[in-house]
Amino acid sequence: MNRSIISLSVLLAGSLALSACDRLPNNGVDTGSPPLDVGGLPSAVPTVEPSEMPSSQPTNPPSGMPSGMPSGMPSAQPSGMPSMMPTGMPTSMPSASPAGSDGPGVASPAPVARGNASAGRDVFRFETFGNEGFWTQAARLPEGIVTAKLTPVQALQAGLHVDIEALSPEVVAVVANELKTDLSPANAPTLNDPKTTIALINANAVIGVVPKDTNNDGKIDVLNGDRVGVSCALCHGVTDRSAFNLPNGGSIGKRVDGPAVTTINVGAILAMAANTRAFYPAAQLASSGNVGRAPSGLTRTSTEAEFDAYFSNPSYYPVGTFDDTLDGNGNSVKNPPLFEQDLAAPFGSAGEIEKLEDFSNTVFTALFDPTALTTADGRKFLQARAGAAGTQLADDYAFVLSQTNVTGYPYVTAQNTGVVSEASLVGRRVDNQKLLDMNAYLSDLKSPAGASVDQASADRKSVV
Numbered sequence: 001m002n003r004s005i006i007s008l009s010v011l012l013a014g015s016l017a018l019s020a021c022d023r024l025p026n027n028g029v030d031t032g033s034p035p036l037d038v039g040g041l042p043s044a045v046p047t048v049e050p051s052e053m054p055s056s057q058p059t060n061p062p063s064g065m066p067s068g069m070p071s072g073m074p075s076a077q078p079s080g081m082p083s084m085m086p087t088g089m090p091t092s093m094p095s096a097s098p099a100g101s102d103g104p105g106v107a108s109p110a111p112v113a114r115g116n117a118s119a120g121r122d123v124f125r126f127e128t129f130g131n132e133g134f135w136t137q138a139a140r141l142p143e144g145i146v147t148a149k150l151t152p153v154q155a156l157q158a159g160l161h162v163d164i165e166a167l168s169p170e171v172v173a174v175v176a177n178e179l180k181t182d183l184s185p186a187n188a189p190t191l192n193d194p195k196t197t198i199a200l201i202n203a204n205a206v207i208g209v210v211p212k213d214t215n216n217d218g219k220i221d222v223l224n225g226d227r228v229g230v231s232c233a234l235c236h237g238v239t240d241r242s243a244f245n246l247p248n249g250g251s252i253g254k255r256v257d258g259p260a261v262t263t264i265n266v267g268a269i270l271a272m273a274a275n276t277r278a279f280y281p282a283a284q285l286a287s288s289g290n291v292g293r294a295p296s297g298l299t300r301t302s303t304e305a306e307f308d309a310y311f312s313n314p315s316y317y318p319v320g321t322f323d324d325t326l327d328g329n330g331n332s333v334k335n336p337p338l339f340e341q342d343l344a345a346p347f348g349s350a351g352e353i354e355k356l357e358d359f360s361n362t363v364f365t366a367l368f369d370p371t372a373l374t375t376a377d378g379r380k381f382l383q384a385r386a387g388a389a390g391t392q393l394a395d396d397y398a399f400v401l402s403q404t405n406v407t408g409y410p411y412v413t414a415q416n417t418g419v420v421s422e423a424s425l426v427g428r429r430v431d432n433q434k435l436l437d438m439n440a441y442l443s444d445l446k447s448p449a450g451a452s453v454d455q456a457s458a459d460r461k462s463v464v
């Protein structure tokens with residue numbers, strides 16, 4: 001994800017170049033405006049951003065979300081985007097591979113700094129650093145879930161996973177009985193009752209959707225004063241599917257951390273929020289040159305319904321993907337697994353982040369609370385990466401937040417470092433010990449067993 005933040009200028013620059021020189025026919029956003037000032041960008045190095053290559057293309061069919069989404073495979077990523085090397089590349093960029101190795105050219109990548117792995121498990125599963133402020137006050141996801149009357153069956157269809165160990169024995173018994181049925185409302189009333197969804201969230205059973213006792217009364221009730229945030233587990237954690245598995249959807253069972261969450265419909269979940277416009281920088285925007293899978297980009301005056309239509313359309317925002325570039329380009333990419341992080345440095349698809357804790361910090365301080373882009377240091381970051389276009393993005397986003405009555409941001413509890421660097425990309429840094437604890441946990445995650453193969457065939461050295 002950090003890849004994306006880091007390469008924000010790359011993407012913005014690419015899209016601006018597109019809008020200025022290469023305007024696509026029929027994109028519906030040709031305003032005839034003069035090319036935007038991209039002064040101050042690093043000089044162009046014609047190279048392809050690996051993470052934007054079609055390898056990020058989703059392969060999952062759309063899940064059965066109840067909103068009548070169009071079916072069919074999502075279209076490919078926009079091709080031919082020009083790209084530039086961002087400034088401030090880490091010093092550990094791969095150079096020549098060591099002799100005799102076809103591995104990365106980093107001879108001795110920095111070992112992952114380790115804290116306490118068991119504390120890190122809780123950070124991975126439950127830590128929000130206060131992002132429930134963004135998800136509840138700004139994006140208003142719980143309000144949207146109530147309005148949509150989201151049932152547990154629909155939540156599973158959206159690809160959410162349920163931690164059975166968070167449920168009481170009584171609830172498990174009821175659910176187990178209903179899971180034996182055809183899940184119709186007549187035969188599975190509890191699993192078709194929107195109140196059950198809220199109860200599951202209150203029980204902290206929906207993986208990656210984290211309730212917090214915001215009003216400090218010792219109880220969790222997200223309909224009465226408590227807020228809901230998100231954690232890393234949302235896109236990097238599933239279950240063992242021991243109680244239930246919905247093909248192309250979610251599951252119920254014991255938590256399994258690390259596998260890619262390939263069937264979650266992040267776009268549909270973002271659309272369900274009552275104020276989806278709070279995700280403005282993560283949408284496909286006309287002002288960024290309308291780069292993305294949709295025929296036209298959104299603007300700062302687009303309606304909630306228009307934002308919902310973009311995010312909930314799996315042809316535009318494919319199932320199993322997340323747009324981790326806050327750049328106005330509609331370029332969501334596949335959720336990856338998180339195994340063998342100790343071997344994976346440098347991090348991100350394009351390998352531009354040297355330290356895992358820096359990667360995680362960017363997720364917490366920017367992706368889980370994009371309002372940070374409107375702060376002085378958030379603007380400094382955008383400006384450094386994309387010049388005037390970055391400032392325009394921040395201005396437009398602040399306008400959208402004000403139009404939708406969002407105040408009191410940014411929400412995440414972090415130290416203002418006063419420095420815009422890889423360690424605090426938008427000038428903010430969350431508790432470092434927790435980041436190191438999660439480093440240890442992620443580094444220790446065991447990858448799943450491989451497929452069973454015929455050993456004789458596997459041992460045969462010759463290539464047919």
Ligand code: HEC
Nearest residue numbers: 001003051232234235322333334335336347348349360363
């Ligand atoms: C909403 C979905 C989502 C959430 C939540 C999420 N991620 Fe990711 N993560 C992604 C996607 C998509 C990518 C791939 C981005 C890319 O190509 O760089 C990714 C990439 C990564 C990578 C890079 C893997 C590699 O091979 O280098 C790491 C590490 C990572 N995430 C850790 C985290 C951590 C830690 C958190 C919580 C702070 C988190 N993620 C939360 C979707 C998510």
Ligand SMILES: [Ca+2]
Nearest residue numbers: 213217219226
């Ligand atoms: Ca409470």
Ligand SMILES: [Ca+2]
Nearest residue numbers: 271272273276
């Ligand atoms: Ca919405």
Ligand SMILES: [Ca+2]
Nearest residue numbers: 325327329331
């Ligand atoms: Ca983007």
